[in-house]
Amino acid sequence: MPDGQKRTRKWLAYCKSRDAQFCVDCMLLSGPETISDxxxxxxxxxxxxATKDIGLHESSPEHHCCEVGRFTxxxxxxxxxxxxxxxxxxxxxxRRVVYVSIKCLKYLCSEMTAVxxxxxxxxxxxxxxxxxAKFYATSAAYIEMLSNSRDHEYIRKPEINIRSxxxxxxxxxxxxxxxx
Numbered sequence: 001m002p003d004g005q006k007r008t009r010k011w012l013a014y015c016k017s018r019d020a021q022f023c024v025d026c027m028l029l030s031g032p033e034t035i036s037d038x039x040x041x042x043x044x045x046x047x048x049x050a051t052k053d054i055g056l057h058e059s060s061p062e063h064h065c066c067e068v069g070r071f072t073x074x075x076x077x078x079x080x081x082x083x084x085x086x087x088x089x090x091x092x093x094x095r096r097v098v099y100v101s102i103k104c105l106k107y108l109c110s111e112m113t114a115v116x117x118x119x120x121x122x123x124x125x126x127x128x129x130x131x132x133a134k135f136y137a138t139s140a141a142y143i144e145m146l147s148n149s150r151d152h153e154y155i156r157k158p159e160i161n162i163r164s165x166x167x168x169x170x171x172x173x174x175x176x177x178x179x180x
Contacts, residue, residue, distance in 0.1 A: 011063075011067065026062065093138050101163065104129050108125060125168060
């Protein structure tokens with residue numbers, strides 16, 4: 001480094017016969033159309049500007065993609081496996097929220113009580129759901145997520161609102177159909 005510091009770069013390789021440097025990550029993992037061709041095929045041999053150009057190459061988006069590829073290869077992790085894990089966690093959370101919704105509906109049906117109130121934001125079901133959410137962390141987090149999406153414009157609404165009137169009707173129909 002220009003200030004005398006030494007820094008280890010695992011991606012940087014030196015070729016003695018050509019007296020030049022290569023980027024191993026980009027050489028192995030970049031596509032056919034890459035911007036940093038001087039670090040892959042031509043080799044980098046401009047020793048006067050090496051410290052500046054190494055920093056520029058290190059901060060390039062192409063190099064970052066190749067570093068991520070090397071990191072996932074070394075750790076033997078795959079992106080699709082990680083996405084599958086996230087999907088399973090999301091499905092498990094949603095199942096727990098649906099479970100609480102079903103418990104609320106079963107109670108209201110057993111008491112022959114109306115599910116909805118005069119407005120969409122009140123009613124026995126929503127009130128009971130909030131009470132059950134005190135005992136189920138996933139339901140409490142779901143309520144908080146819904147309130148945050150209403151309060152802030154920049155937070156994305158959920159694709160499916162489990163507590164919507166349409167979904168509650170669907171749960172009631174399933175409950176009636178299977179005699180639960």
